[in-house]
Amino acid sequence: MQDTSLSHILNHLGEERAEYFHAVAPPVVQSSNFVFPDLHSFRTGFADELHQHVYSRGNNPTVEILRKKLAALEGTEDALVFSSGAAAIAAAVIGNVKAGDHVVCQQMPYSWTSSLLRKLLGRFGVEHTFVDGTDTDNIAAAIRPNTRVLYLESPNTMTFECQDLAACAALAKKHGLVSMIDNSYNSPLYQNPAAFGIDIVLHSASKYLNGHSDVVAGVLCASSEMVQKIFSSELMTIGAALAPHDAALIIRGLRTLPLRLQRSSESAQKIVARLDAHPKVERIWYPFHDSFPQRELAMSQMRGCSGLFSVQFRAGSMEKMEAFVHRLRRFLMAVSWGGHESLIIPMVGFYNIPGRPDPDLPWNFVRFYIGLEDADWLWEDLLQAMEVL
Numbered sequence: 001m002q003d004t005s006l007s008h009i010l011n012h013l014g015e016e017r018a019e020y021f022h023a024v025a026p027p028v029v030q031s032s033n034f035v036f037p038d039l040h041s042f043r044t045g046f047a048d049e050l051h052q053h054v055y056s057r058g059n060n061p062t063v064e065i066l067r068k069k070l071a072a073l074e075g076t077e078d079a080l081v082f083s084s085g086a087a088a089i090a091a092a093v094i095g096n097v098k099a100g101d102h103v104v105c106q107q108m109p110y111s112w113t114s115s116l117l118r119k120l121l122g123r124f125g126v127e128h129t130f131v132d133g134t135d136t137d138n139i140a141a142a143i144r145p146n147t148r149v150l151y152l153e154s155p156n157t158m159t160f161e162c163q164d165l166a167a168c169a170a171l172a173k174k175h176g177l178v179s180m181i182d183n184s185y186n187s188p189l190y191q192n193p194a195a196f197g198i199d200i201v202l203h204s205a206s207k208y209l210n211g212h213s214d215v216v217a218g219v220l221c222a223s224s225e226m227v228q229k230i231f232s233s234e235l236m237t238i239g240a241a242l243a244p245h246d247a248a249l250i251i252r253g254l255r256t257l258p259l260r261l262q263r264s265s266e267s268a269q270k271i272v273a274r275l276d277a278h279p280k281v282e283r284i285w286y287p288f289h290d291s292f293p294q295r296e297l298a299m300s301q302m303r304g305c306s307g308l309f310s311v312q313f314r315a316g317s318m319e320k321m322e323a324f325v326h327r328l329r330r331f332l333m334a335v336s337w338g339g340h341e342s343l344i345i346p347m348v349g350f351y352n353i354p355g356r357p358d359p360d361l362p363w364n365f366v367r368f369y370i371g372l373e374d375a376d377w378l379w380e381d382l383l384q385a386m387e388v389l
């Protein structure tokens, strides 16, 4: 019987050690192309570039090990990897639309997903509607005869709105839409959208999956048929393939995914609980928080809550907010998340940027990511910084 346990997937699945000296760590097969010893293997290779070894823009043995693990983690038949999460997202959407089609998308997706729909696909005659996906009725109302794709991100990584995955999958089936979701927030350990009937599950592997802030990569998990379709079109023609060395780094990262995710989640919970009791905190945005409007839905779809949350502080003025940001020593100010290091994105930094409109979110809003450091050590830093508020 096939071993479907997480331990098997992360430690052994896809690793054919007899092929490479019984080495425990898979080799980085740093080769662009692969030799055909005879015409029979030449023909076999070109009959199935996704599974044979022809050229590394298509398939590569190191990358293939990673693909097998990711498909197993999301419970789909197959998976593709890309040189960024944005590339995986673009391939999934572009692969399922043509000129004249329409996409329904939840209203606050990742910024470059929004850009893909608004700027890039608009130029090719693909329309879109952003809707408040917290109510499935809004999604249903936005579907038109030419709608082809339902794009979800549940939760998103700033304000964490959720969509009802089972209801959305049923709606997509009813209208013949391809449903897809950016599942980066949860990693495959905390939510498996394919189990709810969602067709394509996407990840930025730059976040938890790799987890060490040293690789940019993307993942697309789906049926064999969908993977084959996107492989032979978007992946091979646009060519945003993942390099073998980066694949090996992500395989290494995956070994510790459960430990890292647990640590990040537990520390985030501890810090959220302490912030909750602090007088300088106005509001906490965290899917499993008592005050979160969709807490029940989040808890019914997610097995855990990751290390991201946002806070609105009671800051007397923008200057005090800026002083708070500058007093933090142990949190780094940077984009991205999912690595070892704790981070903040202060909304106040998006105010007064020349040539850019001020954001919709208030200046007292800060997005936090809690990494692998000691929670008490991080809390000390927050406490001292909150003194200036």
Ligand SMILES: *Cc1c(COP(=O)(O)O)cnc(C)c1O
Pocket: 084, 085, 086, 087, 110, 157, 182, 184, 185, 203, 204, 205, 206, 207, 216, 217, 218, 336
């Ligand atoms: C980072 C991120 C992306 C984009 O992934 P890249 O690997 O940076 O291209 C997409 N969605 C979410 C939710 C992200 O956090």
